[in-house]
Amino acid sequence: MEIRKNVDLKSLTTFQLSCVSHFYTIAKSCDNVAEAIEFAKEKNVPIHILGGGSNTIFTNPTIEVLVVKIEIRGMQIIKENDSSVMICVGAGENWNDFVDYAVKNNYSGIEALSAIPGTVGGTPIQNVGAYGAEVSDVIISVEVFDIQEGEVGMLLNEECDFSYRDSIFKKSAKDRYIITNVIFKLSKIQPKSPHYPGVREYFESKNITNPSLKDISQSIVEIRKNKLPDPSEVASCGSFFKNPFVNEETYLTIKGKYPDVKAFKIEDGSYKIPAGWILEILGYKGKRIGNLEFYSQNALVLTNIGNATTDELLKLVKKVQLEVKKEFGINIEPEPVFV
Numbered sequence: 001m002e003i004r005k006n007v008d009l010k011s012l013t014t015f016q017l018s019c020v021s022h023f024y025t026i027a028k029s030c031d032n033v034a035e036a037i038e039f040a041k042e043k044n045v046p047i048h049i050l051g052g053g054s055n056t057i058f059t060n061p062t063i064e065v066l067v068v069k070i071e072i073r074g075m076q077i078i079k080e081n082d083s084s085v086m087i088c089v090g091a092g093e094n095w096n097d098f099v100d101y102a103v104k105n106n107y108s109g110i111e112a113l114s115a116i117p118g119t120v121g122g123t124p125i126q127n128v129g130a131y132g133a134e135v136s137d138v139i140i141s142v143e144v145f146d147i148q149e150g151e152v153g154m155l156l157n158e159e160c161d162f163s164y165r166d167s168i169f170k171k172s173a174k175d176r177y178i179i180t181n182v183i184f185k186l187s188k189i190q191p192k193s194p195h196y197p198g199v200r201e202y203f204e205s206k207n208i209t210n211p212s213l214k215d216i217s218q219s220i221v222e223i224r225k226n227k228l229p230d231p232s233e234v235a236s237c238g239s240f241f242k243n244p245f246v247n248e249e250t251y252l253t254i255k256g257k258y259p260d261v262k263a264f265k266i267e268d269g270s271y272k273i274p275a276g277w278i279l280e281i282l283g284y285k286g287k288r289i290g291n292l293e294f295y296s297q298n299a300l301v302l303t304n305i306g307n308a309t310t311d312e313l314l315k316l317v318k319k320v321q322l323e324v325k326k327e328f329g330i331n332i333e334p335e336p337v338f339v
Contacts, residue, residue, distance in 0.1 A: 001025055001026075001027070001032045001035050001036065002025060002026070003023055003024070003025045003039060003066075004023070004024045004025065005022065005023060005024075006020055006021075006022065007020065007021050007023075007024035007067070008020050009021055009024075009050070009053075009058060009067060012050060012053045012069065013050075013053035013054075013056050013057075013058065014052075014053055014054045014117060014231040014235060014236060014237060014238075015056075015057055015235055015236060015237050015304055015336070016235040016304055017057065017058055017304065017308060017309070017310055017313065018061065018307075019058035019060065019061060019062065019063060019310075020061065020062045020063070021048075021062075021063050021065060021066075021067040022045065022062070022063070022064050022065065022066070023039070023040075023043065023045065023065070023066040023067070024066070024067045024068075024069070025039075025066065025067075025068055025069070026068075026069045026071050027068050027069070027070055027071065027072065028071050028072060028073070028092070029072060030072070030145060030152055030180050033068070033070075033145045033178050033180065034145065034150075036066060036068045037145070037147055037150070037178075039066060040066045043066070045064055045065055045066050046064075046065045046066070046175070047065065047066050047067075047068055047147070047175075047178075048063070048065045048066070048067050048068070048339055049067075049068050049070060049121075049178055049179075050067050050068065050069045050070070051069075051070055051091070051092070051118055051119035051121050051122040052094070052095070052117055052118035052119045052122060053118075054117035054118040054122070054231060054237060054238065055118060055122060055126055055237060055238075055335070055336050055337055056237075056336060056337055056339060057237065057310075057313065057334075057336045057337065057338050057339065058310070058339050059310045059313075059314065059338050059339060060310065061310065063339070068178070070091050070092045070119065070121050070178070070179070070180075071092035072090040072091050072092040072093075072121075072180055072181065073090045073092055073093055074088070074089070074090040074093070074181075075087060075088070075089050075090070075093065075098065075101060076088045076089075078183070082188065083187065083188055083189060084185055084186065084187050084188060085107055085185070085186050085188065086140060086183060086184065086185050086186075087102075087107075087183070087184050087186065088143075088181050088182075088183050089120045089181065089182050089183075089184065090120065090121075090180075090181055091119060091120055091121025091122075091179045091180050091181060091182065092119055092120070092121065093119060093120045094118075094119060094120075095113075095116055095117070095118050095119055095120050095122070095123055095128075096114065096115055096116065096117070098110070098120055099111065099113060099114050099115075099116075099217065100114075100217075102186055103213055103214055103217045106188065106213055107186035107187065107188065108186060108187045108188070108189065108190070108191040108213050109133075109137065109138040109184070109185075109186040109187050109191070110133070110135070110138060110184070110186065111191065111213055111216045111217040111220065112130055112131040112132065112133035112194050112216070112220055113128060113129070113130055113131075113133055113135060113220075114217045114218075114220040114221050114224070115220060115221045115224045115225070116128055116130065116224075116238075117231055117238065120182055121179040121180070121182065123135040123182070124136070124139060124142050124160060124162075124167055124169065124179060124182060125167055125169040125170060125179070125337075126165055126166075126167070126170075126335075126337075127162045127163065127164070127165055127166055127167050128165075129164075129165065130220070131194040131196050131199065131220060132194050132195065132196070133194070134162070136157065136160070136162035136167075138184045138185055138186060139157050139160070139162075139182060139183070139184060139185075140156070140157060140183045140184065140185045141154050141155060141156050141157060141182075141183045142154070142155045142160060142179055142181075142182050142183070143179070143180050143181035143182070143183070144177035144178060144179055144180060145177065145178040145180055146176065146177060147175070147176055147177070147178065148176050152180065155168075155177070164242070164243075164245070165242050165335060170337070190212075190213065191213060191216065193211050193216055193219075194216070194220075198223045199216075199219050199220070199223065202219040202222060202223060203215070203219065226297065227297055227298045227301075228295070228297075228298060228301055229295055229297075229301065229303060234295075234303050234305070235303060235304035235305075236295070236301055236302060236303040236304065237302070237335070237336045238301060238335075239275075239276075239300045239301060239335055240300060240301060240302040240334060240335060240336065241275040241279070241300060241320075241332050241333065241334055241335060242275060242332070242333045242334070242335050243272050243273065243274055243275045244272075244273055244275065244278075244330050244331065244332055244333075245266065245270045245271065245272050245273075246270060246271050246273060246330055247269075247270055247271075248269060248270075248271065250271075250329060250330060251263055251271040251273070253329065254273070254328055254329075254330075258281065261273065261277070262274050262277045273328075273330075274300075275300055275332055276298060276299050276300035277299075278324055278328060278332065279294065279299035279300060279320070280299040281327075282320075282323055282324070282327060284299050284320070285298075285299035286299075288305070289312075289316055290306075290308065290312050290316075291304065291305060291306030291307060291308035291309075291312060292304060292305065292308050292312060292313065292316055293305045302316075317334055320332070
């Protein structure tokens with residue numbers, strides 16, 4: 001395992017903010033992970049794990065850490081019957097490659113999560129979700145290297161404390177575990193199409209009345225292509241803010257001011273209000289502020305169109321949060337992880 005010094009991480013994150021890490025290495029196995037941990041202990045520096053870099057914002061120009069890029073590969077079926085299949089997938093595998101593999105083999109459960117950038121190991125941390133599906137719906141367990149115990153362990157789904165765009169890996173166990181593999185249970189049964197207007201309109205335009213698994217995946221790919229910039233062409237993290245959840249009283253107050261508010265009632269009685277709609281109401285869609293710009297096709301997507309600095313970004317995030325609080329009386333939180 002090679003340890004490099006003073007590596008600029010700009011090209012390793014999709015938002016492309018410059019940040020130099022004192023140490024950097026690539027882990028292709030659990031043994032490499034163990035070696036990296038020992039090195040960090042020797043140098044007395046913390047570890048930061050990097051996957052595809054699509055959900056990471058480094059907030060300092062230099063960081064005194066060992067950045068470990070996880071490139072543990074492999075997809076292996078470990079159990080199968082007539083109705084389902086369990087697959088162990090390396091944390092370093094590209095997420096969309098795994099989705100394509102599942103769709104090609106008629107394994108359902110993650111087709112609504114098509115075209116989401118990043119690695120498999122990053123999906124449990126964020127509990128990635130889209131179009132009514134969340135990755136926690138299909139995760140059986142997560143294999144981890146426990147830094148505290150110095151050994152490989154397994155966390156069952158219920159132990160991961162999954163919630164909306166959140167998990168134990170971002171809360172009580174932050175910096176304790178390094179995800180090495182994820183075990184998924186996918187279905188062999190034909191799935192129902194997501195109940196979203198954009199998906200329905202796509203099928204209507206194609207005269208598809210009984211969409212296949214491939215059709216569903218393709219519809220999501222096309223919709224995301226129209227709503228989100230290609231991170232290889234435009235620097236961004238995709239959706240930048242989480243959709244806020246509000247109680248009924250707050251929802252009714254907002255509806256009184258904005259009768260056309262888009263909201264989705266949740267089983268617990270709360271309401272999810274699309275953050276993109278909020279930002280569009282505030283006039284951010286297509287708006288440029290310095291080297292940052294809200295995407296013209298989707299206000300929820302913040303892009304780095306120049307050589308944006310972390311200072312610029314943090315000031316803009318704070319400005320947006322204050323305006324949302326003033327206008328709607330609610331808090332809005334960034335979706336990417338700030339390091």
